[in-house]
Amino acid sequence: MGYLLSTENFVKIGEFIYRKSGIHLEEDKHYEKLAKYVEQRSSKLEFDTFRKYFFKLRFDDKSGLEFQELMNAVTVNETYFFREKDQFEVLANNILAELHASIKSDRPIRILSAPCSTGEEPYSIVLHILEERNIVQKRDIEVVGIDIDSTVIKKAKDAKYSERAIHAIPKNILGKWFVKKGLDYSLRDDLLDSVDFQVANVFDKVQMRKLGKFDVIFSRNMLIYFDDASRKEVAMTFYDMLNPDGYVLLGHAEYMSRIVSVFNAKKIENTLIYQK
Numbered sequence: 219m220g221y222l223l224s225t226e227n228f229v230k231i232g233e234f235i236y237r238k239s240g241i242h243l244e245e246d247k248h249y250e251k252l253a254k255y256v257e258q259r260s261s262k263l264e265f266d267t268f269r270k271y272f273f274k275l276r277f278d279d280k281s282g283l284e285f286q287e288l289m290n291a292v293t294v295n296e297t298y299f300f301r302e303k304d305q306f307e308v309l310a311n312n313i314l315a316e317l318h319a320s321i322k323s324d325r326p327i328r329i330l331s332a333p334c335s336t337g338e339e340p341y342s343i344v345l346h347i348l349e350e351r352n353i354v355q356k357r358d359i360e361v362v363g364i365d366i367d368s369t370v371i372k373k374a375k376d377a378k379y380s381e382r383a384i385h386a387i388p389k390n391i392l393g394k395w396f397v398k399k400g401l402d403y404s405l406r407d408d409l410l411d412s413v414d415f416q417v418a419n420v421f422d423k424v425q426m427r428k429l430g431k432f433d434v435i436f437s438r439n440m441l442i443y444f445d446d447a448s449r450k451e452v453a454m455t456f457y458d459m460l461n462p463d464g465y466v467l468l469g470h471a472e473y474m475s476r477i478v479s480v481f482n483a484k485k486i487e488n489t490l491i492y493q494k
């Protein structure tokens with residue numbers, strides 16, 4: 219039998235999670251899940267108090283494993299292929315042509331999916347680029363996917379998906395790029411290297427700098443878990459990571475104008491995009 223996470227300790231660990239990852243946990247919604255996790259993890263480490271676990275997390279975690287385990291437990295990874303698909307269409311039909319015309323052909327066009335969860339978003343980007351066909355034949359396009367949760371990055375690399383994940387893909391596209399194995403749909407082997415997946419935290423400036431500069435950043439359905447100060451910080455990080463005239467695309471419930479004023483909002487068809 220473990221110990222119960224007190225309200226005071228929930229606040230302590232909640233503040234730690236917020237400071238490190240921007241994820242804001244609320245006691246009425248997240249207490250149970252976090253208390254269960256802390257108890258199970260402490261028991262595995264043979265710690266009988268919260269103090270011992272919290273000490274390890276903060277001061278005795280050189281490898282970062284303890285922090286990684288905690289992140290893997292608290293993230294919400296909901297995603298699916300072709301989610302909010304108008305944005306992928308605008309990318310393939312409008313943005314890419316514009317970037318192709320304005321960026322010298324000797325360097326790749328670079329696209330970041332931050333966060334990518336289990337890979338559906340960056341692979342949807344790849345599938346739209348391949349289906350558009352025109353630009354990909356003329357130049358290199360690099361797609362990078364990052365997420366703070368290492369379990370989702372592993373799944374993204376495996377690229378094996380359930381019926382739920384692929385439900386929105388039109389049948390002709392599904393048949394072309396996936397192989398059905400039992401109940402799962404596996405992405406074709408030749409597409410497995412089409413995305414460079416990495417575990418990374420958008421608040422970690424060193425990790426973000428290492429990723430280099432991008433022409434397009436998709437950041438959908440992550441900022442909703444942050445508070446205003448964290449959203450602002452991440453928006454400015456993306457601004458710094460973009461090449462001149464580069465674009466950011468947010469989730470449908472997220473608006474850059476409510477976060478920072480450094481981007482110019484543009485509407486293509488019914489899709490809002492933000493230009494540096």
Ligand SMILES: C[S@@+](CC[C@H](N)C(=O)[O-])C[C@H]1O[C@@H](n2cnc3c(N)ncnc32)[C@H](O)[C@@H]1O
Nearest residue numbers: 239293295297333335365366367419420438439
């Ligand atoms: C709901 S999913 C969104 C996935 C995809 N972009 C989509 O819209 O379908 C949110 C993801 O944000 C990731 N995340 C949360 N905080 C993060 C951070 N600080 N850095 C990187 N990824 C983070 C979570 O691990 C989770 O996989």
